[in-house]
Amino acid sequence: MTDLETFRTETRAWLEANCPAEMRQPVKGDDDICWGGRNWVFSSPAQKQWLEVMAAKGWTVPDWPEAYGGGGLSPEETKALRQEMAKLGCRSPLNSFGIWMLGPALLKFGTEEQKKHYLPQIARGEIRWCQGYSEPGSGSDLVSLQTFGEDKGDHWVVNGQKIWTSYADKADWIFCLVRTNKEDKYNGISFLLFDMTTPGVSTKPILLISGASPFCETFFDNVVVPKHQIVGELNRGWDVAKYLLAHEREMISGMGGDGGMASLGSFYADVLEDNPVLRAEMAMFEVENLAYRAHSERFMDEWKTGRAHPAYSNLMKYVGTELNKKRHEIIMAAGGSDALEWESARTNGGARPRAWLRTKANSIEGGTSEVMLNVVSKRILEMPGA
Amino acid sequence: MGLYHTEDQTMLKDSVAPFLAENGSVKHLRALRDNKDPVGFARDLWSQFAEMGLNGILIPEAEGGLGLGHVEAGIVLEEIGKNLTPSPFLTTAVAAVEALKAASADLRGQWFPKIASGEAVIGLALEEGKKHNPAATALKAERSGNGFKLSGTKTFVVHGHVADMLLVSARTAGAPGEEAGITLFAVPREAAGLTAEADRLVDSSMSARVTLDGVQVDADAVIGEVDAGWEPLTRLLNAGRLGASAELVGVGTGAMDMTFTYLKQRKQFGKLIGEFQALQHRAAHLYGEMEGARSIVLKAQQMLDNGDPRGEMFVSAAKAKAAKSTNLAVREGVQMHGGMGMTDAYDIGLYMKRDRALNEVFGDLYFHADKLAKMNGY
């Protein structure tokens, strides 16, 4: 057996022994997804146990170095672990902006002290992070942001407003883009970390079309941030922000559809039989879905081994999110009038239409589809013009 | 194994690409077309393929070939696609070789050396209607003497008029539409009672309508088992469909690259047209579609090479996606070239023609999307 096969066999055995049966059931509602953090209330003892055993092995962040709470796995081992988890139906032990976004940025730009301090807390799910990028006047044109940090010697005093801050009301800390130089647009932004309980921070939830309110307006009123809580150099936060966005886009593209390679149409065979045009749409979707799965696998294989174009995650985000919207349009069509029910217990509180509406944000959050196409055309295809 | 080419595979590409750019370019296609070449491809180029060992790419090493897989065959086909090279490579070195792997040692010994050396071209006589439908085979094979007598007609037999041997699917039992009861035969084209009427297709390739009028063959002309031809036929079709998909990716990539170059050269309204966002977004979208096609084709190639049981399903997904993406590439290509795209002098139109033919070969987008749905139980 090769080392990788041995690793795979041992991993499967370990997962079988350590993943509680309950954590191998499909995710049914928001409660089934563990986000961690100071105020997290585990939905069951199994959820807590699963997080703890995985964190102890470093497998909440399998490819991070062991010194920072990771598993120290190679790209091949990480892929094998994910494949074995998928085969057994193991839930993700921990979902976290810390893992998907801040962690990679800290690994690249953080000081040794910062890595030692923040990364293990992320890996163990102790601190929940939110992302303070967008502002009312600065969405796609993020670099125009106005939130200002005034230099007060050993600290900054931050004033301004963020918007669309996902889970700001539940997060413990924020990674935040703050202007520290008004003269220079790109080289005038710093990447700051601070505690959401710092005096002067307040949040106000915003209701989404799906009826949920996972994001907020976030206000900063004379918030004091110590100088050692900057990541990267002063006024060079844009570099950190962009690097983080690449990982965010990679993550969102990976969500490009629940359900993986499994056939969606096979669930709706009865409806499709009587609706030949819908059946044809479904078949075309199925083609796109398999193509996307392969594309995504190829991207991950190339990305993790340094073969991918550095801007490629923008393409994946575009393709994956547009496909996921398509998936939910078809699910709604196949669901017919049943899929319109919004409140009944039978429909788990209208889970289907709410999920459908939520997917509409996929091509907006983390950079819109149009912005992705701009980036692909400029950076990968090298089209002319500003 | 990662979903990307290994070093050896990259080396193969690096040797085939310049060879075809030099010897099998669009210029070569134009020359054949403009001279109304009756064969449809250049025999000396076919011999050069053989000298490079390419014709034996899928033939086992023990039988004189390179013993490589679908990934490698796909690398050659993508370059053929990019250059629009007229070649019997797909029918002979890919599809026919895969079918012959299920044949008797005799038949293999007869044909593998000739294929590898570039002496033989093999035609695929599978279709009877205008749309791909291998199970619909009605051409009759009746027991006669120590063999069979074949009667019926076949269409869309590419290179059929010049092939040395035709692989003919025939019905020995059951009814048209059934997979069981089909038998696959190796029939010499010179056999008495066989006529091939050739026509040039839209992409300048030559294809024949073939009539078999009581063609007598020996029992050892059967590939695989009598009535169980579906098995070698499936091998043939998997290889052919996936090969056509790889060639489509080449055609689409060639068309796309040419178009992107044009966007960076042509000026209107005082700007390069590649500066207009309306075109930039469509270009980026197209790039994503082609990348998706490239990925699923590679995935399916690796699956066939690994004997993955889902291979056949992924082959259908690959053919459908490659057909869809490449069709977009050639349509956008012609459109973005403006009036130039409509001229015979510009190459982009030739890519559009080749795409149309390749889309039809071994089942189009609709056939394969439908097949995928059926395989998934709806």
Ligand SMILES: Cc1cc2nc3c(=O)[nH]c(=O)nc-3n(C[C@H](O)[C@H](O)[C@H](O)COP(=O)(O)OP(=O)(O)OC[C@H]3O[C@@H](n4cnc5c(N)ncnc54)[C@H](O)[C@@H]3O)c2cc1C
């Ligand atoms: C569910 C959800 C969660 C989010 N979570 C967070 C979060 O946690 N933290 C955070 O900071 N932000 C978050 N966001 C904000 C998100 O990043 C922004 O919504 C996004 O960047 C778009 O900005 P905008 O909403 O201001 O739209 P705008 O930028 O105003 O865009 C409006 C429309 O114009 C188009 N457009 C804009 N510029 C161009 C251009 N140059 N070319 C072509 N078209 C263009 C856009 O594509 C879009 O269709 C979240 C958003 C959503 C929907």
Ligand SMILES: Cc1cc2nc3c(=O)[nH]c(=O)nc-3n(C[C@H](O)[C@H](O)[C@H](O)COP(=O)(O)OP(=O)(O)OC[C@H]3O[C@@H](n4cnc5c(N)ncnc54)[C@H](O)[C@@H]3O)c2cc1C
């Ligand atoms: C069959 C045929 C018959 C014709 N007959 C005649 C005739 O009888 N008399 C005559 O005078 N002309 C004729 N024309 C010419 C025709 O009007 C032009 O081809 C047409 O106006 C496009 O110009 P172009 O070919 O230079 O393309 P270009 O203008 O170079 O366009 C190339 C591509 O860039 C795109 N593009 C250009 N500008 C922009 C922009 N600002 N924003 C976004 N995209 C842009 C175009 O849509 C196109 O896709 C004919 C053309 C054809 C094909």
